[in-house]
Amino acid sequence: MSTAAPPGTAGARAFVDTELIPHADAFDRDEAIPEWLLGSVAEHGWWGAVRTGSMVEFAALHEEIGRGCSSLRSLLTVHSMALYAVDRWGADALRERWLEPLTAGTALGAFCLTESAAGSDFTAVEASARPAPGGGWLLDGHKKWVTGGERAEVFLVFARTGRGVSAFLVEAGAPGVSRTPVRGLLGTRAALTAEVRFEGARLPAAALLGAEGMGTAIATGVLDIGRHSVAAGSTGIIAAALEGSVRHAAGRRQGGALLGEHQLIQRLITRMAVDLRAARALCRDAGALKDAGDPATLMATCAAKYFASTAAMRAATDAVQIHGAVGCSDGHPANRLFRDAKIMEIIEGSSQIQEILIAQHALTAAGAGRPRTPEGGAS
Ligand SMILES: Cc1cc2nc3c(=O)[nH]c(=O)nc-3n(C[C@H](O)[C@H](O)[C@H](O)COP(=O)(O)OP(=O)(O)OC[C@H]3O[C@@H](n4cnc5c(N)ncnc54)[C@H](O)[C@@H]3O)c2cc1C
Incomplete structure (x- = not known):
């Protein structure tokens, strides 16, 4: 199955394939995203995507970047949260000083x-x-x-x-x-x-x-943006795990057959492919609700973040499994995806916090449990 990019990200796909994926393991080893890459993102106008495009497009972009490098996507996440806060809650003087540079990415x-x-x-x-x-x-x-x-x-x-x-x-x-x-x-x-x-x-x-x-209300608003981005970035991790796994399984022979011909390996690939579609659909749903100004987006985003981050961890684990010792090696992309995926289950509200928020919302909607808003004291 193809991991074809979500619509509207043609430019991002080429960028990720040529400028990001070839260097992502070196960035990871050096523990730094270099200035040239921050500048490239600015040239594409992507630092300002949270205010210049729709939230469906925002997720599609963050999925693509997440397919290449979760560290860069994380920088885009927190930057977008700060920019969103300035745009929505900043006084005139603050907006005049920071809105343009943050949108252009000349300030992070x-x-x-x-x-x-x-x-x-x-x-x-x-x-x-x-x-x-x-x-x-x-x-x-x-x-x-x-x-x-x-x-x-x-x-x-x-x-x-x-x-x-x-x-x-x-x-x-x-x-x-x-x-x-x-x-x-x-x-x-x-x-x-x-x-x-x-x-x-x-x-x-x-x-x-x-x-x-107003800090709690503002935190709720920016965490919603952060979760949307992390859900999309996690979807990108699934796409990367699938791409790498399919490539490896189609090229390596063991037990007299290509790995991809073994049905137990096919099952792992199937789960990744289905999770990719499901995670992408949840992100699109949450983004469309945001674009429509529907408050239901808060819970939709929790669901997308919860599903996509746990599915990313599953996909990255299975990608390492399919690669065997090679995938455990220092500098191999499967190794990096596995470590990055774990972070997605912790940041912007851990999986346990999402479980609490989603269950409490369901219980409250059914007239049981105490009401709780999606911030719920949960970063
Ligand atoms: C790589 C990385 C980048 C980060 N970037 C940022 C950033 O830019 N800005 C920022 O402000 N923070 C950032 N964080 C912090 C992140 O938001 C917190 O790690 C996260 O909110 C969890 O808090 P904690 O680590 O203190 O874990 P704790 O809150 O101590 O939780 C520990 C464990 O207990 C579980 N737990 C906690 N409460 C409950 C509960 N009520 N019921 C059941 N289980 C529970 C959690 O799910 C978790 O598994 C980052 C963290 C990491 C690892």
Whole structure:
């Protein structure tokens, strides 16, 4: 079965085949996406896709990029979340300063929610911002596992204020902001992940997104975008696992036949091919609901993220199985897909958190269980 690209991604498919896939294992080994690639993405206009195209197209693009390199797709994910927040909740001054550079990709954004004590339960955020004498805010906090944190020009930061959790856009170069690269992660190793510290960082009043205390609502909105992207990127992992597995199974002989002629191998390939179609359909469904402004998109996106990320882990596991020792080797794409797929089950709300959200929604819809919104304190 073909892994033909979703409609509208012809340019992305060629880019992924020629500029991404040949280098993705080197990026993984070097633990960095190089500047030339960030520039290529900007030339294609893809950093701004969350505001310049439909959400169906956004998912199709992120699937393609995810087929080539989950680290780059992760950078696009968090950047899109920051850009979406500025566009939707930014004050005029903030929009004037950051909307254009973030859309063009001349400035990159990152997403700072997780802390040591605040993982799945982001309501436990301890970072705090207090009014500064003379106006603005003073921000303190320590954010962990910030994808793109090593490179971003701006951070979307969640911190406690007098009225609950609030969201801020913070310039990476502001006094009191520092970052430390995180190396040796299991997967998405090239995603320029960092820890970010804020020590009395002074922010202008316009750094506040929306109103004070709107942080949970803003987190819900941006996590929805992040989950949509990760669902699509996970679909790309399935496509890559399928492509690599079919190629290998069609070329290697064992037991007097090509691997692809053994029915037990065919079963693994069948599962990947069917999961690819199902994951893509769920992403398209969630994207179409977003494009229509239908709030049902929140649950559709949780379902897409849950299915696609778990199916990606399954597909990547089976891809390693089909490749045998070769797929276990350092620098082999199946090895990288396997490690990257595991990350998809943890970020933007782990599989357990999606299970809780989806089940509680179903129970509530049936008149049982307590109501819970898709943020539910779950990043
Ligand atoms: C590569 C990578 C990149 C990341 N990038 C970012 C980023 O850019 N910005 C950012 O803010 N964060 C980022 N994160 C952090 C990520 O969002 C968190 O890891 C995630 O929210 C889970 O939190 P945790 O790791 O603290 O795990 P925990 O919340 O401690 O969970 C540990 C385990 O317990 C399970 N669990 C937790 N609560 C429940 C429950 N109520 N019921 C049942 N099971 C539960 C979880 O599913 C998980 O399996 C990144 C993480 C990784 C690994």
